[in-house]
Amino acid sequence: MSGISAHVRARALAIAIAATVASPFAAIAAEGPFVINYSLPPPTLDPAIVCDIADNGFLAPLYTPLLRYEAKPVANAPEGITVTAEDTTKIVGYLAESFTVSDDGKVLNFKLRDGLKFPSGNPLDAAAVKASLEYMLKSGTCGTYFLEAAQFGNTEAIEAPDATTVVIKLKRGEPLLPHALTQPNTGIIDLKTVEANGGKTWLAGHAAGAGPYLLADYQPGVRAVFKANPDFFGEAPREKDVIVNFITDNATLLLQARNKQADVTLGLSKASVESLKGAEGLKVIEVPTARWQLIGLPNQTAPFDNAKFREALSYALPYDAILKNVAHGFGETFYGPYPPQFPAFKAELGAPRPYDLEKAKALIAESGVKTPVTAEIIIREGQNDQEQIATIAQGAWSQIGVNLTIRKLPASGYQEAVGAKTKTSAIVRFDGPSVDDPAWLLDYDLRCASAYNTSNYCSKDAEALLDTRHDLKSDAERQELWDKIAKIWVADSPRIPVYADVYTAVVSADVKDWHFAQDGPFDLNLWGR
Amino acid sequence: MRRIGDDKTFALAVLIAALLIVGALLGPLVWPLGPLDMDFGAPLAAPSFAHPMGTDSNGRDVFARFLTGARISLAVGAIVVLAGLVVGGAIGVAAGIGGRVVDTILMRLIDALAAFPPLILAMAVTVGLGVGLKTAAIGIALSSVPFFARLMRGDILRIRTLPFVEASVAMGAKRGRIIARHLLPHTAPTMLVQCASVFGYAILTLAGLGFIGLGAQIPEPEWGAMITDGMQYALTGQWWLALFPGLGVLLAVIAANLLADRLEESLNPRSARNQVR
Numbered sequence: 001m002s003g004i005s006a007h008v009r010a011r012a013l014a015i016a017i018a019a020t021v022a023s024p025f026a027a028i029a030a031e032g033p034f035v036i037n038y039s040l041p042p043p044t045l046d047p048a049i050v051c052d053i054a055d056n057g058f059l060a061p062l063y064t065p066l067l068r069y070e071a072k073p074v075a076n077a078p079e080g081i082t083v084t085a086e087d088t089t090k091i092v093g094y095l096a097e098s099f100t101v102s103d104d105g106k107v108l109n110f111k112l113r114d115g116l117k118f119p120s121g122n123p124l125d126a127a128a129v130k131a132s133l134e135y136m137l138k139s140g141t142c143g144t145y146f147l148e149a150a151q152f153g154n155t156e157a158i159e160a161p162d163a164t165t166v167v168i169k170l171k172r173g174e175p176l177l178p179h180a181l182t183q184p185n186t187g188i189i190d191l192k193t194v195e196a197n198g199g200k201t202w203l204a205g206h207a208a209g210a211g212p213y214l215l216a217d218y219q220p221g222v223r224a225v226f227k228a229n230p231d232f233f234g235e236a237p238r239e240k241d242v243i244v245n246f247i248t249d250n251a252t253l254l255l256q257a258r259n260k261q262a263d264v265t266l267g268l269s270k271a272s273v274e275s276l277k278g279a280e281g282l283k284v285i286e287v288p289t290a291r292w293q294l295i296g297l298p299n300q301t302a303p304f305d306n307a308k309f310r311e312a313l314s315y316a317l318p319y320d321a322i323l324k325n326v327a328h329g330f331g332e333t334f335y336g337p338y339p340p341q342f343p344a345f346k347a348e349l350g351a352p353r354p355y356d357l358e359k360a361k362a363l364i365a366e367s368g369v370k371t372p373v374t375a376e377i378i379i380r381e382g383q384n385d386q387e388q389i390a391t392i393a394q395g396a397w398s399q400i401g402v403n404l405t406i407r408k409l410p411a412s413g414y415q416e417a418v419g420a421k422t423k424t425s426a427i428v429r430f431d432g433p434s435v436d437d438p439a440w441l442l443d444y445d446l447r448c449a450s451a452y453n454t455s456n457y458c459s460k461d462a463e464a465l466l467d468t469r470h471d472l473k474s475d476a477e478r479q480e481l482w483d484k485i486a487k488i489w490v491a492d493s494p495r496i497p498v499y500a501d502v503y504t505a506v507v508s509a510d511v512k513d514w515h516f517a518q519d520g521p522f523d524l525n526l527w528g529r
Numbered sequence: 530m531r532r533i534g535d536d537k538t539f540a541l542a543v544l545i546a547a548l549l550i551v552g553a554l555l556g557p558l559v560w561p562l563g564p565l566d567m568d569f570g571a572p573l574a575a576p577s578f579a580h581p582m583g584t585d586s587n588g589r590d591v592f593a594r595f596l597t598g599a600r601i602s603l604a605v606g607a608i609v610v611l612a613g614l615v616v617g618g619a620i621g622v623a624a625g626i627g628g629r630v631v632d633t634i635l636m637r638l639i640d641a642l643a644a645f646p647p648l649i650l651a652m653a654v655t656v657g658l659g660v661g662l663k664t665a666a667i668g669i670a671l672s673s674v675p676f677f678a679r680l681m682r683g684d685i686l687r688i689r690t691l692p693f694v695e696a697s698v699a700m701g702a703k704r705g706r707i708i709a710r711h712l713l714p715h716t717a718p719t720m721l722v723q724c725a726s727v728f729g730y731a732i733l734t735l736a737g738l739g740f741i742g743l744g745a746q747i748p749e750p751e752w753g754a755m756i757t758d759g760m761q762y763a764l765t766g767q768w769w770l771a772l773f774p775g776l777g778v779l780l781a782v783i784a785a786n787l788l789a790d791r792l793e794e795s796l797n798p799r800s801a802r803n804q805v806r
Contacts, residue, residue, distance in 0.1 A: 275764070392587060395748070
């Protein structure tokens with residue numbers, strides 16, 4: 001045996017353990033870089049390609065759209081921090097100093113700020129804006145969807161009559177377009193810089209915008225470093241240096257949050273967030289959102305093509321137990337096409353369905369579907385809440401003779417299943433529209449031919465009603481339309497909204513401002529210590 | 530020569546193995562709660578009299594899942610050992626007595642199989658055939674074939690040169706009789722040790738595959754998958770979710786390895802414990 005005594009070895013071990021435990025606590029000083037730990041690395045930084053709400057938000061610090069939403073305070077924010085969220089009823093200029101919409105909605109006129117430049121030095125004038133918007137419009141990807149607010153072929157022309165004026169002319173007035181032009185992925189791209197770097201593939205890992213931050217370093221899936229843009233036209237960001245660590249493992253994310261190794265931690269499981277409530281030096285921010293967990297049912301595949309069968313499934317799910325055990329209270333139950341955070345939501349039309357096994361069994365009998373039924377439910381790998389929802393559905397639905405097999409798919413396979421033209425499986429999915437307007441949601445989620453209709457739900461009556469939306473002039477008329485569609489939707493039970501999500505972020509006590517955006521949230525210039 | 534019954538380590542291994550086997554066979558029949566029964570009123574409950582190993586996030590009794598998990602692990606272990614022994618053993622015997630050409634062909638095939646790290650091979654087979662418990666068992670069994678084949682071949686080559694085997698050949702005994710009466714019985718001690726060792730390997734590999742999502746699928750209560758589920762709660766205070774299935778794997782593997790070790794010690798005439806003092 002060596003000459004080192006057991007006593008000395010024990011002390012050395014104790015010192016090593018103490019050093020290991022103590023070092024993380026010293027990692028963050030209030031004056032150092034602003035550190036964000038985030039569970040969802042974006043697959044691309046190309047504004048024309050990003051589609052998902054979380055990926056879209058990641059572009060917010062880097063690109064500036066023509067318009068933006070005003071911010072409004074969020075109720076019940078923790079003490080010592082100002083929490084704001086988008087006020088989707090108030091659209092104001094961002095890159096544009098001001099804008100007007102003609103009475104018929106067909107002409108949108110934007111007056112740009114004077115003397116704008118991209119970080120490259122290239123002028124950010126009307127010609128650059130026109131080129132960028134046309135690039136997005138012709139991309140044939142999500143960029144086109146946003147630039148036309150799902151009304152494909154509706155753009156007549158984009159003009160730049162002088163250096164600071166951009167005019168968008170439409171064939172038919174589209175009230176959603178100003179909303180779409182607040183989204184980060186419609187931010188203006190410095191196309192000359194893109195061309196100089198070899199073309200659009202370069203955009204997947206680099207940024208060419210005029211946002212409040214510049215992308216100083218980017219290692220996909222590992223980390224991103226943002227530096228404040230010294231030439232940003234708006235208020236200078238409070239944090240000069242921001243480091244974003246992509247950490248997909250929840251245990252690591254939780255450990256680092258607990259050890260205060262991050263100023264902001266996003267993407268923790270709800271169980272982990274709950275465990276951090278009341279932790280010293282940390283605050284938990286909660287923002288009710290227009291995003292929800294749902295179970296998509298393959299409406300065109302037997303026996304899911306039977307409305308009574310679908311309705312039976314909706315009554316055989318223990319929503320309150322899921323809210324308690326999966327969402328840990330960070331959610332709200334409802335039943336209908338619109339979640340409670342939608343301005344168009346009406347409690348009497350969107351009341352949650354109760355868990356009623358007897359009614360479910362009666363509906364199964366009424367449907368004429370012979371049980372047992374064998375079906376598949378798809379979840380995304382690494383999404384523990386989805387796994388738990390599927391497991392509960394599996395247990396609950398087995399009691400009415402529906403035997404589910406849970407299939408866990410990697411991100412790419414899952415996206416493929418979600419985007420498949422004909423769905424054959426139930427899918428647990430976290431969804432939410434970029435714009436919290438029924439028209440935006442229903443245009444992709446209700447139309448029979450939409451590639452983004454995740455349940456293949458097809459109601460000719462509802463779609464015919466949706467087609468009339470452009471003819472309606474008043475908010476009351478539009479609300480009446482949304483109510484009619486909601487009634488058809490509820491009667492058809494095309495899918496099962498499990499709960500509307502309350503977004504949670506864990507921030508250190510040093511953080512004084514934090515802002516939530518439906519796309520993201522990642523508005524770094526509105527966060528700070 | 531001391532009797533193996535006097536060996537305390539061996540007795541401990543037998544005791545652990547017996548407890549696990551009895552628990553796996555009788556536990557699910559005796560314990561009133563099922564592994565899939567959900568009690569939404571008692572999620573993440575700490576260990577108590579009603580739930581000796583607590584409950585998981587869906588209110589399922591961890592003890593009931595542990596017992597069923599033991600049944601799965603032991604069954605897969607047994608299947609892997611049996612399949613590996615039959616297939617690998619047959620290849621080893623054929624290589625040992627089949628002459629140079631047969632030996633070369635079979636052993637190069639085994640070399641090719643053994644070139645893959647066993648866990649990677651099991652993963653590849655599982656992914657290729659479709660993720661699930663059955664395919665995981667096939668993958669693990671395939672990865673265990675070289676262990677048996679090489680050992681069996683070596684033993685056969687050694688035993689076939691012993692005088693009593695050569696005498697049988699000289700007396701005109703048929704090949705089948707020589708294999709059945711003289712060769713195989715003499716490989717039994719070595720194979721017994723190998724079986725115990727592979728049994729532990731199978732349980733550990735199954736847990737490994739389950740841990741990375743390639744083994745048992747939801748809601749099957751396989752130990753590795755239970756550890757993965759429990760991991761996310763390890764830092765939120767629900768330590769019992771990962772600890773008990775982890776202990777299950779640990780105990781099963783320790784028991785199997787101790788059995789292999791002590792059997793090898795007892796059955797090997799050249800081992801220190803069997804030398805005349």
